[in-house]
Amino acid sequence: MKKTNTQNQKKTNPYYGLLWGFLLVLFLNGLIFPKFGRGRIIETDYGTFVGKVDSGKVKDVMIKSSHIYFTAKETDGKTITYQTGEINDPKLVDRLLSAKSPNKSGKISFNEIIPQENSPLLNFLLMWILPGIIFYLIWRQAARSIRSRMGDGGNFMSFGNGGAKIYADADIKTTFADVAGQDEAKDTLKEIVDFLHNPRKYVEIGASLPKGALLVGPPGTGKTLIARAVAGEAKVPFFAISGSEFVQMFVGMGAAKVRDLFKQANEKAPCIIFIDEIDAIGKRRDSGFSSNDEREQTLNQLLTEMDGFDGKRGVVILAATNRPETLDKALLRPGRFDRRIQMELPDLEGRKAILKVHLANVRHEEIDLDIVARATAGSSGAELANIVNEAALRAVRMGRKRVTTSDLEESVETVIAGAQKKNKVISADEKKIIAYHEIGHALVAAMQTNSAPVHKITIIPRTSGALGYTMQVDEGEQVLLSKENIFNRIVTLTGGRAAEETVMNTVTTGASNDIEQATKLARAMVTRYGMSNQYDMMALETVSNAYLGGDSSLTCSADTAAEIDREVLKLIKKAHQKAKEIITGNMTIMHEAAGFLIEKETITGDEFMQIVRKHTNAKKLQ
Incomplete structure (x- = not known):
């Protein structure tokens, strides 16, 4: 059986075809150019040739195709072959007959080879037909080998021209x-x-x-x-x-x-x-x-x-x-x-089922799937598979042989915000601003109804460019969003900038993504969701490519578009003002939570809510 496989490999190997083609070219080259492979011939001028003939050093002469080849015995005893061009010299034969030579006979042996011309048919075959056949055979052998490799190299075979x-x-x-x-x-x-x-x-x-x-x-x-x-x-x-x-x-x-x-x-x-x-x-x-x-x-x-x-x-x-x-x-x-x-994005139960499927291939401890599934709202099956794989890689880096819930939670953040940049140097003043910014988001979210609970707050930079973030996780699956839900989300997004203004008396570029998200939500409320008193249920925007992020385009006049901008600005200003009022009324929570965050760099939602409850309960007692 092994012998048969070896023979088949030889038949399908493209290098054998190339080798035979190369050997054939060498053979033809030997026929057409018979002096290929001879010793070295030194070119010289006709005068030198005549001088060596007259001095008696030339042993033999061969005249061929307008060239003169002659061998001469030099003074050191070596015999060297020379080549020179033929000149119309009528005295050449007489000079050769009368000259002396180091040969035994004492005379130069000379001859003229008359070249034999091939027939036109043979020349045509050698110059055009034979090279074409050679290249065709090489190409055919290589193509056959490629096809055989495509058929044997995997679990599929190519057929016809279909490409399937x-x-x-x-x-x-x-x-x-x-x-x-x-x-x-x-x-x-x-x-x-x-x-x-x-x-x-x-x-x-x-x-x-x-x-x-x-x-x-x-x-x-x-x-x-x-x-x-x-x-x-x-x-x-x-x-x-x-x-x-x-x-x-x-x-x-x-x-x-x-x-x-x-x-x-x-x-x-x-x-x-x-x-x-x-x-x-x-x-x-x-x-x-x-x-x-x-x-x-x-x-x-x-x-x-x-x-x-x-x-x-x-x-x-x-x-x-x-x-x-x-x-x-x-x-x-x-x-x-x-x-x-x-094939929609999976819901909460669907995400749990997907995580179970992928965790079946990974060695793990007892996993709290509910926490991971709630933290991955909006994730596709491919993203969940990537999260499980990232968790397994993290477990190996940490020197463990089993994946834990903490590995999955960290991998969720890695997929969403990128890996941690622990070596990034941030000054104490900037770190303080970032801490108050994130606590501003968390405090506004905690003090509102119809808002997702705070799950985690961190000021550790990520490779995505985020200097920190506040992670909120809904307790259940939300299918419908009310006007109050969306507005409270906008208020939460403006909480970071509101904290900078209220506590630090400054504004920074850290709120750029918050501004983008808040504007997008406010515009959707006006143009798509019919949540504006001015336009009621009028559709002002259409969305295409909904499954690829969505490309929106306005379906209204330029005057209406300007009015939409004013309505969006009105909503954002209202939300911004509400966020400022929440932060101003809870400055003690802001200072204590921000100090705790600066010290720990990462705090959980439970730790943050303990600070919030401590001060809110104290207010009630007063």
Whole structure:
């Protein structure tokens, strides 16, 4: 068996083809240039040649192709070969016949070689046909080796011109047990798996399998993972390709890839085709001159292929995108992508389930999943996986063999704000300003209703640029936000600047991110949420690419836009004034908490609330 493998490696190794080609070139070079590899020949002038002939040093002479080659015996006894150009000398033969030579005969032996000319056909073969054949054989051998390596180097093989990866049913180990936090999406896809397992009960009643299902959601929510899980549960071949792989420079190449993909899928039915980032080819078509002919032809071919295959054969198309609003309407109509499956960011219970899945692969102690899940509100499945991995790395750095809850809490902060910059030098005055700034946020949050509790306060700089931060964690999952909730968040954001003004009598650049976030929330209250008395429920802004951060654009006149700015400013000023009043009325808490924070650099929400309760209870007793 080992001998067979070695022979196969020799056959597929591209260097063997290159070696044989090189040896052939050397052989041809020896035929065409026979003096290749001879000893060194010294070039000289014709006068030197005549002088050596007359002095009796020349032993033999060969005249060939307008060159004269001669050997001469020098005074030191060495015989050296010379070369010179042939000059039309009519006395040359007489001079050679009459000259003396160190040969035994005493005469110079000389001859003229008449070159043999090849036939024109032989010259054509040697100059054009043979080199072309050699380079073709080398290229073919190298291409064959590359193809064989692509086929044997992993768990997939390339096919045709489709560019997709075919995963055999035995290669896919992912199941629905590996997908957590997406229970609704799994319930919808289980019907497809059941159809692939038991198509008869559906065919008997006249039902056909949905041709396509579109997975929609933010990045990192597990769209690719759940598509692989469907194939893993169904135990069918899985074709995976990215939408960008259909986009080619030449018109018609993308359409050819689509045809090849569906041809192979029909041959391997039942199977699953997964097209990731389908918006690369499925964008809405327009009638403008800026349209992309290649992309539109590829999309048209995809629409045709989806209409052409029989849904009862068990070929299912799954596609994923972060921008469903940009897709062509023809792609989303019934009979093509029949189902739209939302892959939203996981809720509190979903985050706990995802953390359990990833912690199963990590050695850990008893973990308080509730604390970690509440601290990671808004995180995707990919981000949670990264948090678990960061916690494992931290445990190794700390010299432990198991992950603890503190490792996970620190990794949450690392992912959100970056790693700690413990060596950053901050002056005592700046450290004091930062401490009062963060306590200002925490105090305003603690003194308001409808505000998330303070979880942690720190003034240790982070690599993201934050010199400190106040971390708030909601006790439960919030689905709806009231006007009071949003306004109190704005008040909390202005608390840091209000503390600087009230306590330190200055303002710094540390509030730049607070200002940005407060302005964004206030503008959303006016333009999107209908929380302004002046505009009531009038929509003034639209949001596109909601799953990719959201790009907002105003849908109003310039005069209205100016009025919106004034309304936003009014809200922020009101919140800023409220924050100042809270801080002014609780200066004793500010001073004690800030001093404690300067000393410890990091305090928990419980430690901060003990200071708050001590002084608020004292006020009640008075």
